[in-house]
Amino acid sequence: MKTILVVDDEKSVRDSLKMILEYERYDVLFADNGEQALRQVASASVDLILLDVKMAGMDGLEVLQRVRERNCDLPVIMISGHGTIETAVEATKLGAFDFLSKPLDRDKLLVTIRNALNQAKLSEEYRKLRESVEGKWQILGESPRIKEILTVIERVAPTDARVLIVGDNGTGKELVARAIHRNSKRSSKPFVEVNCAAIPSELIESELFGHEKGAFTGATAQRIGKFEQADSGTLFLDEIGDMSARAQAKVLRALEEGTIERVGGNKLISVDVRVIAATNKNLEEEIRKGNFRDDLYHRLKVIPIHVPPLRERKGDIPLLVLAFIEDVCTRNGIARKSISENALNRLAQLEWRGNVRELRNTVERLVILSPGTSVDISLLDTGAPGGKGEFEDILNRGGTFQEFKERAEASFIKKQLELHKWNISKTAEALDIQRSHLYTKMKRYGLMNPSGTDEEKEQE
DSSP, X not given: OOEEEEEOSOHXXXXXXXXXXXXXXXXXXXXXXXXXXXXXXXXXXXXXXXXXXXXXXXXXXXXXXXXXXXXXXXXXXXXXXXXXXXXXXXXXXXXXXXEEESSOOHHHXXXXXXXXXXXXXXXXXHHHXXXXXXXXXXXXXXXXXXXXXXXXXXXXTTSOOOEEEEOOTTSOHHHHHHHHHHTSTTTTSOEEEEEGGGSOTTTHHHHHHOBOTTSSTTOOSOBOOHHHHTTTSEEEEETGGGOOHHHHHHHHHHHHHSEEOOBXXXXXXXXXXXXXXXXXXXXXXXXXXXSSOHHHHHHHTTEEEEOOOGGGOGGXXXXXXXXXXXXXXXXXXXXXXXXXXXXXXXXXXXXXXXXHHHHHHHHHHHHHHOOTTBOOGGGGGGTSTTOOSHHHHHHHTOOXXXXXXXXXXXXXHHHHHHHTTTOHHHHHHHHTSOHHHHHHHHHHHTOOOTTOOOHHXXXX
């Protein structure tokens, strides 16, 4: 049941609204002045406010302003018997959802209330979604190197300065780029990513700058490039060290002049784009080899950020592991699993050549394959970093995520059956599943006792 706070100094209005709202099954609270209204908002759970403009002492506009300072999402509908356009405009600027004139029309009032509550619900869902997305891209760590990066991001993000992010594969360069965009004045505008290493050199110009119809064979329609898509926002050029020389020249021109030209076109198009670049290469070495333009390098490297490899921040591994476990369980609908201190210590001592990306993938595998309510660290023995074995084949065979899970599950069940010498009861107990469920899994994956022993007799 939604709670509506009615703020009006006229008892007859409060009584009338009480009758209408309670009939519609709203829970109704009342205040006859601004101070009392603010106390109600502070102490009670209020979903919407009906607020009179003209009241003795603190008027409705001042109450609205004070409410907005405390809660920017609480919907407020202003009501007045002396409404003017100027008052309505001022109320809207202060964040009122709507402005209704007295005497109140019952149907219009109820429709406005429903619309306001629906919008508040959508705003809350958007807020939760944004928090979820931002959580996905959150930079985790308490090490001095990570704290230093976070400080730089805080200082740089509000500006339009270009940033060059350098680091090994899997260290989290994209996380840094997204954090800069998220905390910038362009955060409500697009964040457009281009992986320069994944695009053939003959197509990179079309990808970045777009092309006109007929510009080349196969160009059957006009295409808008990434620079135009990112207009007013942020363009993230990942692995820029792999960009062709011709594309580098056009990117340099775009940065210098703020204009681009589509492939096959003859018109300059103005773009307002903040460029953030990233690479795992030593660009100074690439310049000496003649593979990268010196002038573009200095254009991009206004603010350099180096993201350290995981081996230089091993103290962050336990924090990362716990966060990854929670994320995997949430995304896959798995009950939250615990992990022992010894298991965390073992993970922290391993060499993660694939850095945070490899650690995340390993934790995901352990969570999915571990039976019971805790992470089984023994599963690392066949899939530890740099190790070989059956899991290497499972990981490298590709396919969908569901196919990977099925292959991994079949492998894990087979391993447990072998450990328990194909004793079905003991294996089912170890897996914490019913024997019938285990039989179903075995039949599904074609797992047969190589000795040919009848499984039912084996239990006797």
